[in-house]
Amino acid sequence: GDSVTQTEGLVTLTKGLPVMLNCTYQTTYSPFLFWYVQHLNEAPKLLLKSSTDNKRTEHQGFYATLHKSSSSFHLQKSSVQLSDSALYFCALSDQAGSALGRLHFGAGTQLIVIP
Amino acid sequence: GGIITQTPKFLIGQEGQKLTLKCQQNFNHDTMYWYRQDSGKGLRLIYYSITENDLQKGDLSEGYDASREKKSSFSLTVTSAQKNEMAVFLCASSRLGGREEQYFGPGTRLTVL
Numbered sequence: 001g002d003s004v005t006q007t008e009g010l011v012t013l014t015k016g017l018p019v020m021l022n023c024t025y026q027t028t029y030s031p032f033l034f035w036y037v038q039h040l041n042e043a044p045k046l047l048l049k050s051s052t053d054n055k056r057t058e059h060q061g062f063y064a065t066l067h068k069s070s071s072s073f074h075l076q077k078s079s080v081q082l083s084d085s086a087l088y089f090c091a092l093s094d095q096a097g098s099a100l101g102r103l104h105f106g107a108g109t110q111l112i113v114i115p
Numbered sequence: 116g117g118i119i120t121q122t123p124k125f126l127i128g129q130e131g132q133k134l135t136l137k138c139q140q141n142f143n144h145d146t147m148y149w150y151r152q153d154s155g156k157g158l159r160l161i162y163y164s165i166t167e168n169d170l171q172k173g174d175l176s177e178g179y180d181a182s183r184e185k186k187s188s189f190s191l192t193v194t195s196a197q198k199n200e201m202a203v204f205l206c207a208s209s210r211l212g213g214r215e216e217q218y219f220g221p222g223t224r225l226t227v228l
Contacts, residue, residue: 032214043205043219044158051214089158093213101213102148102173107157 002027002094006106013080013113021075021109023064023090032093033066033073034103039086047075047088085113117142119220121206126225130198136191136223138206147189148207148217151175158205164189193225200227 007022025031032051038044048059050066050073057064064075073090090106120139128134140147146165150158160173162181170181180192189206203222209215 034216036217043221044217045219046216049216087155102160102163102171103213103217105158105160108155110155 002029002092002104004090004092004104004106006088006090006109008109009107010110010112013111015082015113015115016079018078019076019080019084019111021088021090021111023073023075023106025071025073025090025092025104027092027094029094031066031068031071031073033064034091034093035062035064035073035075036089036091036105037086038089038108044087044089080111080113082113082115085111087111117144117218119206119208119218121204121220121223123223124221126223128193128196128225128227130196130227132193132196132227134193134196134225136193136204136206136225138189138191138220139187140189140206140208140218140220141187142208142210142218143186144208144210144218145186146209146211146215147183148209149173149179149181149189149191150205150207152203152205152222154201161191161204196225196227198227200225 034049035047036044037047050057053068091103148163149161159175164183206220207217209217
């Protein structure tokens with residue numbers, strides 16, 4: 001079945017450094033990938049999404065590129081800020097082209113940015 | 116724009132009790148979802164509904180019932196609360212389904228004594 005793997009449970013970084021949060025997926029359909037971000041005591045919100053192979057998608061300084069050849073959709077930022085501290089979820093849509101689909105969420109990566 | 120409202124915000128129950136959580140959305144979205152989130156962890160899908168009166172089981176449906184009474188509302192029932200259970204239940208909605216952005220409510224925090 002469809003699944004998403006986020007290998008890092010916790011990433012701690014100093015402000016100003018680059019970050020990459022890993023996301024790999026498995027699906028038999030054409031993939032549609034999402035990154036959601038959840039700040040402390042807030043609801044998750046969409047950060048970015050993509051279904052186009054090898055095209056970089058950007059939002060709020062974060063970017064990700066869907067690579068179908070490696071089944072990956074890693075999230076990156078060139079310089080993290082204290083406000084980026086949050087829980088990040090990668091998610092995969094199933095049922096390609098269907099309105100019946102649901103999302104499969106990864107376990108999440110907690111990013112902590114320190115001064 | 117729109118909003119998702121979840122009631123109650125906090126819910127304290129007793130072991131074995133039947134507890135109901137409610138969710139309302141004014142986006143006019145077709146699909147609604149219930150997720151469970153344990154502290155600092157991932158989102159697990161309990162139930163979702165593609166349209167009014169539809170119900171689809173998620174990965175964690177055992178121990179829960181759900182009801183989509185009308186397009187704008189989706190309720191979740193914990194059929195028998197487990198002692199020391201603590202979790203946040205998040206409701207979400209989207210326009211058509213899996214390929215559309217999901218909008219999340221603020222959550223209901225459940226504590227079972």
